[in-house]
Amino acid sequence: MDYQFKDIEQKWQQFWADNQTFKVENNSTKPKYYVMDMFPYPSGAGLHVGHPLGYIASDIFARYKRLRGFNVLHPMGYDSFGLPAEQYAIQTGQHPSVTTEDNIATYRRQLDQIGFSFDWSREVRTSSPDYYKWTQWIFMQLFNSWYNKAAGKAESIEKLVEHFATSGSKGIDAVSDEDTLTFTADEWKALPYKTQQEELLKYRLTYLRESTVNWCAALGTVLANDEVKDGFSERGGYPVEQKKMMQWSMRITAYAERLLQGLDTIDWPEPLKEMQRNWIGKSTGASVRFGIDKTTLQSPITADYIEVFTTRVDTIFGVTFLVIAPEHELVEALTTPEQKADIEAYITQTKKKSELDRMADTKTVSGAFTGSYVLNPLNGEKIPVWIADYVLAGYGTGAVMAVPSGDQRDYLFAKHFNLPIVPIIDIQNIETEADPTKEGKYINSDFINGLAYKEATAAVVAKLEEVGAGKAKVNFRMRDAIFGRQRYWGEPVPVYFKDGLPYLISETELPLLLPEIDKYLPTETGEPPLGRATDWKHPEGEYELSTMPGWAGSSWYWYRYMDAHNDQEFASKEAIEYWKDVDLYIGGSEHATGHLLYSRFWNKFLKDIGFVVEEEPFKKLINQGMIQGRSNFVYRLIDAEGRGTNTFISHGLLADHKTSPIHVDVNIVKNDVLDLDKFKAWRPEFADAEFVLENGKYVCGHEVEKMSKRYYNVVNPDDIANQYGADTLRMYEMFLGPLEQSKPWNTNGIEGVFKFLRKFWRLFHDEQWNFRVTDEAPTKAELKSLHKIIRKVEEDIERFSFNTSVSSFMIAVNELTDLKCNKRAILQDLVIILAPYAPHITEELWTLLGNAAGTLSYAAYPTFNPEYLVEDEFAYPISVNGKTKMNLSISLSLDQKDIEALVLANADVQKYLDGKTPKKLIVVKGRIVNIVV
16 A cells, blocks of 8 residues: 555554554653653644744654663643733733643644654643742742852852851851841840841842833833833733832852853753853952042932942043933932933933843933932042933942943943043053953053053052952852743732831742632722732732733643652652753753843752752753745736735736735745635735736745744645645654744745655555565675664764754665665664654654554664675776776675776676787775777
């Protein structure tokens, strides 16, 4: 029977499901291997052909590792909390759980149709209460912990309380807020309970603080930076403004150094690691306190100084102005009445920009003068204080000292506002940034005049310490992570408030379930949607009304896969000690500074408190490239008045007409030729369309773009699987190019892969499609072809070069077809080698080959034997008078005389000699034989 892929694929997908073929145990005599994908958010659109790329690669590797004798954990789940389901709920009134459940059903059907070897018994959903119970539990552990810098890890908050009770604040070296109190043990004990708890909140790893956030009034929630573009929400395109709100935060900055150092221990793409290094942003410099000149202020101010962090403290004598963020807490106090209108207008303007936009905009020069001054701590000079949106309140101290002779941005700012520019180093061109590696000599200061960079830096730091105005400091750009969203569809925070203080609920009350509400919008008084819940109240206070952000559930899910149904702990000690960490993680690079950074943070924390065994969660990470869409265009004729007509010009005829391009659904185009009837039926306005054809066809234009419904270039994997089969889809996605690179989808090329599988199937059948495989001994040529592909595929898979394997399979099948090979000894091993790529067809052939009922998923991968690739013969080109006449296979073990005798004895050679006696016979061993007559 011919290759009936639909029947074969349905049969084996059902077999795998019924027999739980890929279910794995948490103990085995086999070595473990953990392969994981970044789990998807189940959107209503389902999968397009770009989504499975990474899943196919990880599945090939997982199947290969099983064949190599590993106990492979290869799970899948859903990141199922999120804004899209909530927005749909707002629009329709349907509960987000219903939408999410429907979307998951679609995803599951599509994933099964592609033939993935997932252990579905371990499926997780972040929106399921039995999962988010443990997300809430981890939040509680963070709340009950502080970071002891002396110990280099997180510790129980009780240990901190014990220290306060016995030794006060003396000897505490913690990552904490700046305004912690200094006290003795007796003073601590004498503090009111509320004051003690407020002080502890300054140390906890999750805590409340007023933060500047991206607030979207239309969506009624805070948005992450990556959810905002050009001042508008990515979803819906609504205005976003900067707003100060009391928010939960995670003290990820405690782990900054460990997060940085850990990058050197993991096998991740270097560009991704560099993105994390830049995000963490370690820099060595000094903190400097510029005293506030209160003589010019008309209103009292409690603060005495503005603190800045600088990596170029040696340039302090070139400071001619200070810039603070528009959100800085001192802006209002520093603004004089004369400057109030300008400052307020500028702040209003700044609120319309996201932080990312502000950081990215290096060309625009804008700011406003507060009217106030600070004093240079080393020479007492008055320095004006400005606000500008390129300074962010959450980065460092929210203030920078501006040295226009040493920094390009400061220089442009000074020139724009006509501020002084004071040279600090004896260089000719002060418009370029000073290079500290150059040993330029300093000027304009008494005690560093003539010094070089390093000596000047040390001298300035020493002087600042002497006068109590600064010190050397290591700083990190990374900020603590905001951990709250004013949404409904997220994990409830396991906290209630009493007398203004946050308290954890009891662990016995977990999970704290999402309550039912009448609408999924903020309340009329501006509270988050949870404020609508009735009878949802803790016995001792009010529940937190914000929910956790989307990254909460994805920051630990790999551990839940290890022990997905445990209702006593997030995963058992035995399961964690067995699986340890993820050996291979595949996903998109867009998560570099979000999910991946937060996951590493939570993993390190869980190790600190003794619940996991590895410092890093993901040993090896691969970022798959994007499959781009191949868009097609039709060209509408423009009439003399410039109006669009209903006539469309074929691509090859455009030079003679004025037209405008229109995206057309790629599913009604084949090999760039438009199906005219389907086009007319596609949209009502095209029902009466007319066409100017070339050679009787309408040829469309094409362009590579992002795959998007907007461009009508989305290809549904269901359609490909139905038309060509899942095995063809799997192999074709790998064949498109290297896994890490982006590449365009082109359905036109898929026929070649389908024909290959059909040719592979043909190897096992005769001309009438009867299964026919013999037990004859294979020839040397057949063994050579087999062992070439064994070695090639093994090497390719181990280095994740899947596209080159597909090409090699095609070559091997062509070779065996030419050899008319139908030997079991060859074909059975070939089936196993191809199985990770095309699991359905190979399962069927494995059964037809007479193997015991079951699956080949746990067969032994064939062993490569290099002896079969050793060449013991050579096809010598035989030339007569310099012209090649034929090839003659001769053993490489023969010496020159034997080769000469063999050549001259050959009947075909004698024909070419035509009875003549050779004058000379030249033998170049292993290369050529030339006969001169």
